[in-house]
Every structure is written in structure tokens, then in C-alpha cells.
Amino acid sequence: MRRKKKKKAENEQEDFSIELVKELDKNLDNLKQMLEEPNDLVIRKFVVRGTAHHCAVVYIDGLVNTELIHNNIVKNVQIVNERKELPSQPEKLFEEIYWEIISASAIEKAKTLDDISKSLLYGDTIFYLDGVDQVMIMDTKGWESRAIEEPVSESVIRGPRSGFVENIRTNMMLVRRNIQDPNLRFKTRYVGRRSKKVLVFAYLDGVAHPDLIKEVNRRLDSIDMDDAPESGYVEQWIEDSFLSPFPQLSNTERPDATASAITQGKVAIMLDGTPFVLLAPFTLGNAFQSPEDYYERWTIGSLLRALRYLAAFIAMFVPALYIALVSYHQGMIPSKLAFSIAATRDGVPFPPFVEAILMAITMELLREAGARLPTTIGQTIGIVGGLVIGDAAVKAGIVSPVMVVVVALTAIASFTLPAYSVAISFRLVRFVFMFAAALLGLYGIILIYIMINIHIVNLKSMGVPYSSPFAPTFFRDWMDLVFRAPIPLLTKRPEYLKPNDSISADKGDKK
Numbered sequence: 302m303r304r305k306k307k308k309k310a311e312n313e314q315e316d317f318s319i320e321l322v323k324e325l326d327k328n329l330d331n332l333k334q335m336l337e338e339p340n341d342l343v344i345r346k347f348v349v350r351g352t353a354h355h356c357a358v359v360y361i362d363g364l365v366n367t368e369l370i371h372n373n374i375v376k377n378v379q380i381v382n383e384r385k386e387l388p389s390q391p392e393k394l395f396e397e398i399y400w401e402i403i404s405a406s407a408i409e410k411a412k413t414l415d416d417i418s419k420s421l422l423y424g425d426t427i428f429y430l431d432g433v434d435q436v437m438i439m440d441t442k443g444w445e446s447r448a449i450e451e452p453v454s455e456s457v458i459r460g461p462r463s464g465f466v467e468n469i470r471t472n473m474m475l476v477r478r479n480i481q482d483p484n485l486r487f488k489t490r491y492v493g494r495r496s497k498k499v500l501v502f503a504y505l506d507g508v509a510h511p512d513l514i515k516e517v518n519r520r521l522d523s524i525d526m527d528d529a530p531e532s533g534y535v536e537q538w539i540e541d542s543f544l545s546p547f548p549q550l551s552n553t554e555r556p557d558a559t560a561s562a563i564t565q566g567k568v569a570i571m572l573d574g575t576p577f578v579l580l581a582p583f584t585l586g587n588a589f590q591s592p593e594d595y596y597e598r599w600t601i602g603s604l605l606r607a608l609r610y611l612a613a614f615i616a617m618f619v620p621a622l623y624i625a626l627v628s629y630h631q632g633m634i635p636s637k638l639a640f641s642i643a644a645t646r647d648g649v650p651f652p653p654f655v656e657a658i659l660m661a662i663t664m665e666l667l668r669e670a671g672a673r674l675p676t677t678i679g680q681t682i683g684i685v686g687g688l689v690i691g692d693a694a695v696k697a698g699i700v701s702p703v704m705v706v707v708v709a710l711t712a713i714a715s716f717t718l719p720a721y722s723v724a725i726s727f728r729l730v731r732f733v734f735m736f737a738a739a740l741l742g743l744y745g746i747i748l749i750y751i752m753i754n755i756h757i758v759n760l761k762s763m764g765v766p767y768s769s770p771f772a773p774t775f776f777r778d779w780m781d782l783v784f785r786a787p788i789p790l791l792t793k794r795p796e797y798l799k800p801n802d803s804i805s806a807d808k809g810d811k812k
Contacts, residue, residue: 319414323391325355325431331414332359332421349430350379352387354394357429364424366443373404374426374439391432399437403428407440419497446471452554452576454721457593464554469499469573472556476503476569479560484508490521492535492572496528499573500535503559509566510799516763517568517581532572532579541761546729548722549762551583558592566800568763582762584769584797586782588723589613594785603784608717610783615714616727620657621734621746623707627653629742645701654739656700660708661732663690668712769797 321328329344336342341362349356358375378398388394399408405426411417412435417427424442449471452464465472473487484506492500502517520539529535532552540549553559554576559569562580570579589609594602626634627642634642649656667690691705711731718724730753737745760767770778775796780786794800 321412321414321434321436323432323434325357325429328429328436329357329359332417335414335418345375347375347379349387349394349398352389352394354391355431358426359421359429360426360441361421361424364422364444365426365441369405369441369443370426374428374441377402377404391430395430395433395435398428398430403437403439405439405441409438410435411438412436419491422497423499442470449475455553455555455558455592455719457591457596459596460592461555461557463556465556465559465571465576465578467574467576469501469571472571472576472578473501473503475556476559476563479556480505480563485563488518492521492524492526492529494525494527496530498529500529501571503563503569503571505563505566508564508794508800508802509568510801513566513568513582513763513765513798517570520763521570529572531575532570532577535570535572536579541763545756545760546726547585547757547760547767548720548726549583549760549767551580551587551720552577552722553580554578555592561592561595564805565794566798582765582798584762584765584767585757586770586778588718588720589783590781591719595788599785599787606785607783609719612714612717613727616711616718616724617731617734618746619711619714620661620707620731621738622743623704624653624657624735625738625742625746628739642701642703645703648698649701651699653704654735656704657708657735658732660691660694660700660704661711661735664708664712665728765797770795773797 319331325346333342333344339361342359343362344357344359346355346357348354356378358370360370388397399410411420417436417438420438421427424444426439426441428437428439430436446468447466449463449466451462455464463475465475477485482505485503486506487501487503489499489501492498500521502521504514517539521535524535524538526534526538536548536550536552537543542549550570559578559580563569568581570581589606591605591609594606597605627646631639646653651659691709694700695702695705715724715728718727734746734749737749739745741748758766758768758772766773769775770782777793778795778797781791781795785791792805794803794805796803
């Protein structure tokens with residue numbers, strides 16, 4: 302009870318819903334007291350031309366377009382047409398300025414200090430008039446932002462080169478440019494008790510299922526944190542199971558991938574300050590799909606996707622199979638291959654499991670070092686480090702050449718997965734398979750495989766089964782699963798999403 306009372310008291314202390322008064326100086330003092338007079342707070346007091354009424358323009362330096370403030374607000378109020386007689390009453394003068402003098406594109410009124418602080422700290426400009434207990438909030442955002450560039454983490458050979466940036470308004474523009482549909486909806490909310498970050502989720506009205514929209518709204522309403530610096534915070538808060546090694550929402554930097562997901566009936570969640578957009582729901586089949594699959598002909602797209610499924614199998618199972626076969630099931634290895642492996646392992650002091658763990662950890666260290674260093678140095682560390690360490694380990698007799706080949710093949714296979722978060726999950730599961738193989742051989746691998754399948758079948762993403770469309774089975778969706786059918790045949794939206802409008806391309810079939 303004490304904790305609840307303390308939390309309630311803290312919340313009341315943070316509440317700035319103080320009503321404005323009619324004295325200009327008193328309102329400005331309250332604002333400065335709340336913000337403790339920061340150095341970047343600009344207050345410009347002046348007199349409305351042709352009257353005796355004092356007014357003030359307030360903004361945060363660095364968050365606004367000062368040229369816009371000067372030309373559309375201050376200049377207009379100071380250089381009022383002298384031939385026009387302005388009202389003497391403050392309320393009427395306020396309305397006159399609102400309707401006829403200030404030429405800002407977006408203006409709204411506010412009466413509480415809380416509304417003013419939120420807008421002020423997000424780059425808006427506040428206009429005060431003495432004798433009036435309300436203010437005008439004008440959209441004058443103009444902070445510096447990164448230019449639109451090609452996504453670093455999702456590069457493609459064929460496809461658009463534009464990627465999301467840290468400015469949410471730019472990201473919304475990129476989505477609208479790809480989906481010029483009046484049914485595209487953007488719903489805005491604020492995340493973070495302290496940071497007040499703007500969060501927008503987008504969907505296509507009439508396509509996305511209402512239950513999905515309701516579920517997304519419910520989960521976003523449950524977010525309660527001080528700050529959300531990146532969309533990963535939002536993802537971890539609203540996912541179904543935080544104990545699962547598999548991501549339940551996908552993230553992307555590509556506007557084309559986001560637009561495609563929205564038109565299918567999914568929801569995109571955008572957070573100001575990050576270029577990574579969350580897409581929900583997410584299924585296991587989505588982990589193997591890449592935008593480039595649809596930009597090439599269906600034969601090429603199908604081959605690339607099938608290779609990814611094969612690469613996922615190699616990344617998870619090959620080291621564990623090597624440990625199991627060499628340690629427990631030597632009879633299952635062909636004779637010539639068994640003799641070759643035995644010859645290469647002659648003199649190796651470690652059992653296969655320890656050998657595999659050492660090499661796998663070394664590879665993970667090289668990968669992490671390459672990712673954290675600058676691009677040119679990182680590539681050099683990854684290639685040279687792998688070659689030097691692998692060759693030195695073989696010559697020193699610490700590991701066998703076959704083990705180096707197995708680990709290298711596993712590392713290459715894990716790089717082929719389009720989603721980085723999914724690739725990390727498979728790398729994590731690979732170690733579990735390796736431990737199971739060291740304890741029980743092939744039986745251990747099979748047991749872990751069954752447990753993972755049970756987990757995946759029970760896992761959900763925004764209420765949608767994670768294993769869809771494998772289980773529950775939607776045979777129509779299999780046309781775009783392991784293999785991709787030709788584009789003219791993909792006329793229906795994914796059935797597992799239960800879209801309101803299931804037709805994505807009109808070929809005369811409305812059934």
C-alpha cells in the first residue's frame with residue numbers, strides 16, 4: 302500500500318495540468334519554473350502593433366525553424382496593417398490574431414501547462430497574449446535530421462535504395478509515398494513518462510482485421526516506462542513471450558517492405574528517433590522472406606528462399622550432427638569419410654564437443670568484433686582473423702580441419718538469413734543442440750527439436766499463431782512460403798492474417 306501511495310504521489314507531483322491565468326508574466330513564470338529556465342528556452346516579448354497589448358513567443362532553440370517563426374508569426378504580429386483597426390478586448394484580439402494575422406499552417410489552442418510543455422519540447426512554438434487564459438500552439442518543427450540513405454542492415458541488389466531515418470514525420474512521408482490510399486491510417490500516441498516520444502502505428506483501414514488493431518492498441522496502452530530510446534524497447538514490452546528465443550515482431554529499415562506488410566493486413570509501429578519500424582504480426586515463415594524475392598522472377602526468388610531454408614538447417618543442426626555422429630554414432634558415417642575424420646582428429650586433445658564449442662565461440666567473438674569496429678577494419682578483422690586463427694589452430698593440433706570446415710559452413714549459412722534478429726535466435730538455438738548432442742547424441746537432437754516445435758506451435762504474435770501457415774495449415778498461403786509462385790497467381794492476401802479484404806489483385810475472380 303505504501304508503494305502504491307508513493308507512486309501515486311510521484312505521479313501527482315509530475316502532473317503539470319495547471320490552468321493558465323490571464324496575466325502574461327505569471328504564465329511565463331510558471332513555465333520557467335517548471336522547466337527551471339533552461340539555456341535553450343527562448344522567450345520573445347513584444348507589443349501587438351497598433352495596440353497596447355503585450356504578447357510573447359516561446360520556443361526551444363534547436364528544435365524549431367527560426368525563419369518560419371520570424372516570417373509567419375513575429376513579423377505578422379508586429380507589422381499589422383495599420384489601416385485595420387484591431388479589437389481592444391484581449392479575447393477578441395486573440396481570435397483576430399488566430400484567424401487573420403498568424404499564417405502558420407497548423408495552429409491549435411491550449412489552456413493547460415501540461416499541453417504547452419509537451420508541444421514546446423517537441424518543437425512547437427507557443428504564442429501568449431496578455432489578458433487571455435489560453436495560448437496558440439504552432440507547428441514550427443525544424444530540427445536537423447539525417448538524409449534518406451540506403452538501409453545498411455537490409456541492402457538489396459535490385460530494389461529501392463531509400464531507407465527510414467530517425468525523423469518520424471519523414472518516415473510517415475515515405476510510407477504515404479508507397480501507399481497512396483485514403484484508407485491508410487496513422488494513429489499517434491506518446492510513449493515514456495519522461496521522454497514523451499511520439500509513437501505512430503499505421504494500418505490500412507478495410508484490410509487489417511479489427512481484432513488485430515484492437516490488440517495492438519491494447520498492448521501499446523500498457524506501455525509504462527520512463528523512456529523508449531529505440532523501437533526495441535517497445536518490441537520487448539508488447540511481445541507475447543519475453544522468454545522465447547524467437548522474435549515475435551519483425552523490424553525493418555525499408556519503406557517498401559513496410560508498405561508491402563501494411564497492404565497485406567499487418568500493422569507498422571514507428572517510433573520517433575529510430576529508423577527501425579516494427580511489423581506485426583510476425584511468423585516463422587516471414588523470417589525467410591526478403592523484399593528482393595519479389596523483385597526478381599519467381600524462379601530466382603523461389604531458389605533464393607529455398608536456399609535460406611537449407612541455410613537455416615545448416616546453421617542450427619550441422620555442428621550438433623557432427624558432435625553426435627563422431628561421439629556416439631560412428632557407424633552411421635560412411636567408411637571412407639569416417640577414416641578421413643579419424644585421420645584428421647589424430648592428435649587432437651579435446652573431444653568433439655569441446656572442439657566445436659571452442660571454435661563456435663571464437664567465430665562469435667570474431668563476428669561481434671567485426672560488427673563493432675568501423676566497416677573497413679571490421680571486414681578485415683573478420684576475414685583475416687578467421688583465416689589466421691583457423692589455420693593456427695589446425696597446425697597447433699588443437700582442432701581438426703573438419704571442425705574448421707563445419708564451423709565456417711555454419712557461419713556462412715547464418716549470414717544468409719535476411720532478418721538479423723532471427724539469425725541471432727538460430728545461433729542461440731545451435732548451442733542448445735550442441736549440448737544435447739554431447740549428452741545424448743542424435744536422441745538429444747531429436748528431443749530438443751521436438752521441444753522447439755512444441756514451443757513454436759504454442760507461440761503467438763499479436764494473437765496470430767507463430768507457426769502459421771504451417772500449423773494451423775493455410776494451403777493457399779503455401780504459394781508464398783518455401784517457394785514463391787509467379788506474381789499473377791498471388792492475388793490473395795495471406796489467409797492467416799484474416800484480412801477484411803482478401804483480394805490483393807483483381808483478375809476477375811471475386812470469390
